Amino acid sequence: MSDRQVDDHSGVETTGHEWDGIRELDNPLPRWWLWIMWASVAVAIVYWILMPAWPGLHGYTKGLLHQSDRAAVVGKLNELKTLRGVQAARLTNASLEEIERDPQLQAYALTAGQAVFGDNCATCHGVGGAGSKGYPNLRDDVWLWGGSLEDIQQTITVGVRTGEPHARFSQMPAFGRDQMLTGAQINDLTEYVVALSRRPADKAAVARAAPVFAEQCVSCHGVEGKGDPTKGAPNLTDAEWLYGPSRDSIHGQIFNGRGGVMPTWGGRFDPQTIKALAVYIHANAGGQ
Amino acid sequence: MTVVIDRTKDGGAKGPTESVSAAARLRAKSVKTGLYQPRVPIYPKLVHGFWRRVKWALLIATLAVYDVTPWIRWERPGALPDQAVLVDFAHGRFYFFFIQLWPQEVYFITGLMVMGALALFLVSALFGRLWCGYACPQTVWTDLYIYVERAFEGDRNARMRLDAAPWSFDKAWRKIGKHLVWLGIAFGTGGAWIFYFHDAPTMIRSFWSGEGPATAYVFCFLLTGTTYYFAGFMREQVCTYLCPWPRIQGAMLDEHSRQVTFLKDRGEPRGPHKKGQSWEGRGDCIDCNACVVVCPMGIDIRDGSQLECINCGLCVDACDEIMDRVGRPRGLIAYDTDAAVAARSCGKPAVYKPIRLRTIYYASALIAVSVMMAWGLTHRRALDLHVLRDRNPMAVRLHDGAVRDGYTLKIANRSFRDKTVEVSFAGIPGARLKTPGAPATSGPLSVLVEANESRAARVFVIAPPAGAGQANTPASFTVSDGKDEATAKTVFTTGAAQ
Numbered sequence: 001m002s003d004r005q006v007d008d009h010s011g012v013e014t015t016g017h018e019w020d021g022i023r024e025l026d027n028p029l030p031r032w033w034l035w036i037m038w039a040s041v042a043v044a045i046v047y048w049i050l051m052p053a054w055p056g057l058h059g060y061t062k063g064l065l066h067q068s069d070r071a072a073v074v075g076k077l078n079e080l081k082t083l084r085g086v087q088a089a090r091l092t093n094a095s096l097e098e099i100e101r102d103p104q105l106q107a108y109a110l111t112a113g114q115a116v117f118g119d120n121c122a123t124c125h126g127v128g129g130a131g132s133k134g135y136p137n138l139r140d141d142v143w144l145w146g147g148s149l150e151d152i153q154q155t156i157t158v159g160v161r162t163g164e165p166h167a168r169f170s171q172m173p174a175f176g177r178d179q180m181l182t183g184a185q186i187n188d189l190t191e192y193v194v195a196l197s198r199r200p201a202d203k204a205a206v207a208r209a210a211p212v213f214a215e216q217c218v219s220c221h222g223v224e225g226k227g228d229p230t231k232g233a234p235n236l237t238d239a240e241w242l243y244g245p246s247r248d249s250i251h252g253q254i255f256n257g258r259g260g261v262m263p264t265w266g267g268r269f270d271p272q273t274i275k276a277l278a279v280y281i282h283a284n285a286g287g288q
Numbered sequence: 289m290t291v292v293i294d295r296t297k298d299g300g301a302k303g304p305t306e307s308v309s310a311a312a313r314l315r316a317k318s319v320k321t322g323l324y325q326p327r328v329p330i331y332p333k334l335v336h337g338f339w340r341r342v343k344w345a346l347l348i349a350t351l352a353v354y355d356v357t358p359w360i361r362w363e364r365p366g367a368l369p370d371q372a373v374l375v376d377f378a379h380g381r382f383y384f385f386f387i388q389l390w391p392q393e394v395y396f397i398t399g400l401m402v403m404g405a406l407a408l409f410l411v412s413a414l415f416g417r418l419w420c421g422y423a424c425p426q427t428v429w430t431d432l433y434i435y436v437e438r439a440f441e442g443d444r445n446a447r448m449r450l451d452a453a454p455w456s457f458d459k460a461w462r463k464i465g466k467h468l469v470w471l472g473i474a475f476g477t478g479g480a481w482i483f484y485f486h487d488a489p490t491m492i493r494s495f496w497s498g499e500g501p502a503t504a505y506v507f508c509f510l511l512t513g514t515t516y517y518f519a520g521f522m523r524e525q526v527c528t529y530l531c532p533w534p535r536i537q538g539a540m541l542d543e544h545s546r547q548v549t550f551l552k553d554r555g556e557p558r559g560p561h562k563k564g565q566s567w568e569g570r571g572d573c574i575d576c577n578a579c580v581v582v583c584p585m586g587i588d589i590r591d592g593s594q595l596e597c598i599n600c601g602l603c604v605d606a607c608d609e610i611m612d613r614v615g616r617p618r619g620l621i622a623y624d625t626d627a628a629v630a631a632r633s634c635g636k637p638a639v640y641k642p643i644r645l646r647t648i649y650y651a652s653a654l655i656a657v658s659v660m661m662a663w664g665l666t667h668r669r670a671l672d673l674h675v676l677r678d679r680n681p682m683a684v685r686l687h688d689g690a691v692r693d694g695y696t697l698k699i700a701n702r703s704f705r706d707k708t709v710e711v712s713f714a715g716i717p718g719a720r721l722k723t724p725g726a727p728a729t730s731g732p733l734s735v736l737v738e739a740n741e742s743r744a745a746r747v748f749v750i751a752p753p754a755g756a757g758q759a760n761t762p763a764s765f766t767v768s769d770g771k772d773e774a775t776a777k778t779v780f781t782t783g784a785a786q
Contacts, residue, residue: 100724100725101725126680126681127680128678128679128680128681129681130680130681130684137681137684139681139684139694140684140685140686140687140692141686141687141692142686142687235687238687238688239685239686239687239688239689240685240686240687282724282725283724283725283746284694284724286692286694286722286724286728286748
């Protein structure tokens, strides 16, 4: 930069670069901009000293403040636990009926239950608990294993057909697949079951199926077909059908004897969570 | 890369001329220096007179209202706060003496703001920017800060000399003292603010023991900072550059608005006047600059109505004092209208028209909104109901074919006593109601709602097997405690597709 060029118009020195007659002025950097830059540098250095900053071979510099987001999260979670402690303790000690009678405790149980239900149960039973084909509707007044608070708590705790010794268990025979009944018998039984739910059916077929029903089905579903919640046998006379109300569905169920599986939750949830869940399901179903 | 065109070094005007007002000096300087404009300091001179006394009185009154209000107690039943004016964010309640508002009733605040805006319009159309000159916090606090400044540094000339003087012990203690008192006032301002949001006696103890909520310290700090900065340093620049109101006022004012006016018809031609000289053939203005040196906005009112003028009337007092001294009638600068000045200039009598189309508009709109607000507040419902219908599942079919819909009723009890309300349902003949854990009933349900609380109640409606109606039937819930009643519309659905 031996030859200093000065712009005639502004009196400012130029950088010596020229594009099509336009020369770049060598104005100093704006002072405010410089100050902000140096302030940023200073802040960065202070930050390095105070906060975790530099990685090393074994760990990192911890900083004078010993700030740790992970520790903060753990602390917050513990705070939350303490905050919930009072209600949680009451929930543990109260009976299911007491929870339903105490509005405060019920509100706590409903909120907790809803969260757990959404995370764990909604996959099969639906977000609203309305179920779908093969997955029981938890909102209505029909219960395979009983709809009282205790029954619901028990079903959640032990599960259904999990293979474990305490699990709820029922097994409907696959009358068709295992060739226990003939095709004609199964057709007649289908008509019989349709008739049980007070729908029009082939009277001759119903008459033919009566002895078969008495022999094969009564032990679980009862003489009148009203089922038995202690055995997990569905009521065949009502409007609720786990696998659908059509003749095809009923025929398919007699033929294949399907039964779903519900996990055992006793080992995964603490008792108070199961209590909250039971209260939530009971309340949403209108209670029984 | 920068282009060689660099206007900041342009020659332009040759320095400030004999301009006297700060605004004129500012304009002159802006031509010289280009885009960025350093503030031209304003040293308002102390003035005595009627409008100054009004301003002192309003200053004391508004500051007193601001500082004392949170400490007024107002008995309310139960565990409710006994602070007359309290914005309780934690519980979502706003208390104002006998009025208590819930977040859902924020439209009352909106209404209040609409009223404030309309009142501002009306006053502006009639009397110009009285709000700016007398009641605006920016004006009030700036006035107070200038008072402090004057106490430490003396009046206008002394302050100008002090600022121009080199640093000395005398200058240092005056400056430091002034800033300390300013900071004290700022802290008092920021500190008073937080009492509007918490129980004041509790807050003041927890604040000083370091146990107050973080928001209290943050807001106290912020408002201390903004008060100190706005009233101490920004001053008239807030009004001229930051505040939108000077721009809006152009639409409110017209030639019939009474505002601080230099009566050209009487004052011009202006010029120095020696004692004993005749007043014949000249105006009453002796060009003494008294109106300019007292102006907190740094303008010359004789240039006519202008953006910076806050209509505070200090120049009116200053001019009256001079007129008394030279033996001319007062009111050369007065609250007058442009139309009157124009009429008198043509030798016609001045006509004042306070009742004009726009003042009629503003006044009737203001009255309408006030009546609506008053009606709303007196007819505020103590009981309110919102119904949330279950959407998943929409409906549940029971074993006997009956249809059951689930609803969550949000019942708000805005009164100060517990209420047991009866919940009834209309729309489906023969429908039964049920709450969790209780048998279904055909009669109304009873729900207890605590005082000043809202309660979410789960209610199931069971339609008889054949009586569920079409896919969607309009229905309604009603809650009543015998005295107050609230109804909310909803729909009973069978869940079937339409």
